[in-house]
Amino acid sequence: MSTHSAVSGYSRLHSPRLNKGSAFTQAERQAYGLEGLLPPGVSSLELQVARIHGEFGRLENDLQKYLLLSDLQARNETLFYAVLMSDPATFMPIVYTPTVGEACQKFDRIFRAARGVYIPITARGRIGDLLGNWPQQDVRFIVVTDGERILGLGDLGVGGMGIPIGKLALYTACAGVPPQYCLPVTLDVGTNNQALLDDPLYLGLRQNRVRGDEYLSFIDEFVDAVQKRFPACCIQWEDFANINAVPILARYRDKVCTFNDDIQGTAAMSLAGVLGALRISGGKLTDQRFLFLGAGSAATGIAELISQAMAGEGLDIEEARRRNALFDVNGLLVSSRNDLADFQRPFAQDQAPVGSFVEAIRTLKPTGIIGVSTVPKLFSQAVIEAMAAVNERPIIFPLSNPTSRSECTAEEAYRWSDGRAIFASGSPFPPVEIDGRSFVPGQGNNVYIFPAMGMAVFATEAKRVTDSMFIAAARAVAEQVSDQSLAKGLIYPPQSRIFEASLHVAAKVADHIFDLGLAGVPRPDDVGALIASRVFRPVYE
Numbered sequence: 001m002s003t004h005s006a007v008s009g010y011s012r013l014h015s016p017r018l019n020k021g022s023a024f025t026q027a028e029r030q031a032y033g034l035e036g037l038l039p040p041g042v043s044s045l046e047l048q049v050a051r052i053h054g055e056f057g058r059l060e061n062d063l064q065k066y067l068l069l070s071d072l073q074a075r076n077e078t079l080f081y082a083v084l085m086s087d088p089a090t091f092m093p094i095v096y097t098p099t100v101g102e103a104c105q106k107f108d109r110i111f112r113a114a115r116g117v118y119i120p121i122t123a124r125g126r127i128g129d130l131l132g133n134w135p136q137q138d139v140r141f142i143v144v145t146d147g148e149r150i151l152g153l154g155d156l157g158v159g160g161m162g163i164p165i166g167k168l169a170l171y172t173a174c175a176g177v178p179p180q181y182c183l184p185v186t187l188d189v190g191t192n193n194q195a196l197l198d199d200p201l202y203l204g205l206r207q208n209r210v211r212g213d214e215y216l217s218f219i220d221e222f223v224d225a226v227q228k229r230f231p232a233c234c235i236q237w238e239d240f241a242n243i244n245a246v247p248i249l250a251r252y253r254d255k256v257c258t259f260n261d262d263i264q265g266t267a268a269m270s271l272a273g274v275l276g277a278l279r280i281s282g283g284k285l286t287d288q289r290f291l292f293l294g295a296g297s298a299a300t301g302i303a304e305l306i307s308q309a310m311a312g313e314g315l316d317i318e319e320a321r322r323r324n325a326l327f328d329v330n331g332l333l334v335s336s337r338n339d340l341a342d343f344q345r346p347f348a349q350d351q352a353p354v355g356s357f358v359e360a361i362r363t364l365k366p367t368g369i370i371g372v373s374t375v376p377k378l379f380s381q382a383v384i385e386a387m388a389a390v391n392e393r394p395i396i397f398p399l400s401n402p403t404s405r406s407e408c409t410a411e412e413a414y415r416w417s418d419g420r421a422i423f424a425s426g427s428p429f430p431p432v433e434i435d436g437r438s439f440v441p442g443q444g445n446n447v448y449i450f451p452a453m454g455m456a457v458f459a460t461e462a463k464r465v466t467d468s469m470f471i472a473a474a475r476a477v478a479e480q481v482s483d484q485s486l487a488k489g490l491i492y493p494p495q496s497r498i499f500e501a502s503l504h505v506a507a508k509v510a511d512h513i514f515d516l517g518l519a520g521v522p523r524p525d526d527v528g529a530l531i532a533s534r535v536f537r538p539v540y541e
């Protein structure tokens with residue numbers, strides 16, 4: 001008797017991985033003892049997908065749509081992914097940003113089926129046991145948060161679990177990482193959100209956040225326990241506060257297979273946008289000069305990856321970093337300033353201080369400006385006009401999220417540059433019509449990068465995740481933008497084609513992993529075929 005037929009019909013109906021719901025055939029219903037447990041009609045998977053589309057379409061509220069899909073995921077995993085993959089552009093904003101943010105904020109009010117592993121700091125010394133309670137023996141991918149900086153919403157404590165759950169759903173829906181190998185984890189070290197601590201419904205530890213050595217040794221134990229229990233597992237850190245995100249990545253990146261999407265995925269997404277923009281302007285990467293508005297973790301992460309990509313094309317790395325200038329609340333980052341942090345110094349310019357952003361554009365003549373300041377409207381008419389005066393095709397990327405924080409709108413960038421701007425933003429903007437010409441603004445979204453990175457790491461059983469792998473991913477994203485899209489100003493592939501795009505990116509990254517000698521499996525003749533053979537497809541067995 002196979003293990004499958006050993007499962008009773010009733011258990012099968014309540015096991016999301018085995019359940020087919022109304023799609024169990026008559027023969028299966030007889031064989032598994034399901035007769036009488038389902039209404040007699042048999043649906044195809046296609047009909048089940050259409051049924052969910054119908055129900056989804058009738059709901060008016062995005063959180064209700066989120067719950068519909070989340071309940072479906074707990075009931076029938078194949079159908080859940082078939083639905084997501086049937087129309088990613090529609091379902092991604094529900095399963096992930098922006099709707100997932102509201103789901104995290106209301107976590108304690110909408111909590112139903114548990115998913116993933118919760119590790120409170122009170123379980124120190126026993127983390128391995130808690131991970132052992134997860135039913136899968138072979139976990140290859142963990143997305144983990146400590147809930148401190150959930151999207152732009154701040155400290156949501158244990159409610160942050162919505163993020164690892166949603167993000168892993170995208171690993172599967174956008175790049176085919178098999179869901180049985182994926183595990184969402186929340187590390188609960190407390191919360192400093194007083195409203196949560198005062199709320200009787202709050203489900204996390206009722207204490208303030210643990211910091212310092214105690215926090216780090218908890219993280220150490222977690223990483224050790226994962227290595228022991230799931231030796232082939234990649235750990236993706238998600239939505240940690242900057243004060244922890246940067247040191248955690250630095251501590252483990254050369255020791256285990258790990259990455260931080262907020263830092264590395266964001267940088268790769270921006271580099272992909274730059275490379276896409278160069279396909280429009282025809283310029284060379286090493287001839288570019290960027291001026292960032294903002295000098296925080298987003299700015300320095302992007303500036304460093306662009307510098308490394310420039311170095312990969314032959315520029316000296318120090319020279320490459322000087323081509324990425326930063327401007328913050330105190331003006332241009334110049335070497336004479338004594339308020340610079342270590343991670344900002346490499347980008348400091350050897351020149352006199354400059355206090356105005358427009359003046360910095362006139363002095364440095366950047367080919368692109370990248371806004372990561374969190375402050376809206378700073379790409380003013382004077383700024384865009386200054387960029388248009390020194391460039392035929394100025395690159396204008398206001399990346400601050402959400403839309404209300406964007407440094408300028410798409411329409412402003414196109415209008416003030418007489419339609420010459422090459423534009424991408426962090427939050428989506430609708431197409432723009434100016435003097436009979438239409439422009440389609442691109443949205444820089446990490447979803448072009450992280451699912452593909454996950455698939456490449458999974459298929460090759462990579463030992464490490466390096467910055468050069470993110471550069472390979474960015475190049476692979478940019479090369480797939482069609483000439484038709486470029487003609488409209490769109491520098492990213494359309495989200496409706498995310499699955500095909502991700503498999504292409506995954507194959508390119510996998511190739512690079514083999515080149516680096518970091519793969520845990522032998523190099524096949526056809527890396528694309530290796531990826532295809534490992535891809536999860538939502539069909540019933």
Ligand code: NAI
Binds near residue numbers: 373
């Ligand atoms: P951060 O708080 O670390 O850095 C903000 C920087 O902006 C600081 O250097 C600050 O000095 C500077 N700044 C603030 N006001 C300014 C002003 N008036 N003039 C000049 N500089 C000013 O923030 P972080 O984490 O670097 O994020 C920045 C922004 O980037 C956020 O809005 C975030 O939403 C966005 N971002 C977008 C992503 C995307 O996928 N599109 C990904 C990551 C971040």
